[in-house]
Amino acid sequence: MSTVNLRIDRQGGLRGALEKLGAYLLFSARLLVAVPRSLLRPALIVAQVYNAGALSLALIMFCGLFVGMVLGLQGADLLQRFGAEEALGPAAALGLLKQLGPVVAALLFAGRAGTALTSEIGLMAATDQLSAMEMMAVDPVRRVCVPRFLGALIALPLLTAIFITIGLYGAQLVGVQLLGIDAGQFWSQMRNAVELDDIAEGMVKSLFFALAAASIAVYEGFHAQPTAEGVGRATTRTVVNSSIAVLLLNYLLTALYLH
């Protein structure tokens, strides 16, 4: 069974890939069209903000702290060779705001919340809950998929902001408290180097990453083969495809922002 499936999945090569991409894009369009009517039931969305956001909070804070700390450690070591360790503030702030914060938070989010979404929706399909909804004339896309998509869309930018703030605290902790870089220089140079545009760039990026990661997770769950194995494989695809999408988008958005 599994080998047969594998062959069917891989069959067609480029054509199969294009078909999948098309199916994903059509499904995303369906999600977006269903968004306005789902906004009428905010309680469903709030519950998904809890699932995607509040439950990822501890992971994001922990990882943010250590990403910031290692940035402080490595950055200070590198900058000290040029006698410019005061530049750690701007280096850490810009690195976290523009690249590390949005990207690492999105990758963690895909692993923590995206997989949960996929397996949940996939399992609903496997246990015929989605078919049951259709029987009752309830659109499963509107009732199940869109609230999860919107919840993730709201949660990731907030998680990214928390990640960046904690990361800066971590960089400050190592750079200033541990390695003795002057606190005034650290903050004043950071304030002079960082513009509001840089913060906006990070938030816009994280919004795009949220769009990609959330729609991929929901798509994979909704189209998972309704077997235990199929759900497992869909969950893997969520992580792989979201990571690829996030990293590709990151390059594109960075290039766009640099003009």
Add this chain to the structure above:
Amino acid sequence: MRQSRSIELATGFFAALGFAAMFFMVTQITNRSPTFGDAGFRLEADFDNVGSLKEGAPVSMAGVSVGRVESIRYDQGTYKAHVVLRIQPQYNRIPDDSDAAIFTAGLLGGQYVGLQPGGSETYYKDGSHVELTQSAIVLEELISKFLFSFASKEADQKTAPPAQSPQP
């Protein structure tokens, strides 16, 4: 009901934390007025040119940070930059003929104010004015000075024999 209340609480906490983080980024990381404690005493100094000295930069004596630059503004009366330094209260024995100069930390580092102690028996008090100041070194000025002196030296040497124009 109880469970949905606790979910709402956790969601609210998460959202509040997220917005607090955004607020922190917008107000604290970007160029807003930095807040430092106002312990210690103030010294005032007028510089011809402060270069890229920033508020919050350290004030150091013998390489040790003893205070911060509190404010920098342009004085229209003297045509100079009026800099207020806030010195930590334990460093209250700075001779009142000490001079202040603006240095650069490292090759790419920020600028800071260095105080060199004088020989006076009396000390600076709150609100004292530092008379002797030395401006920041601006690289372009340094280069133009060097080129100018180099050129004038060459011109001096060439005044004795008449300038010869090279023929191709």
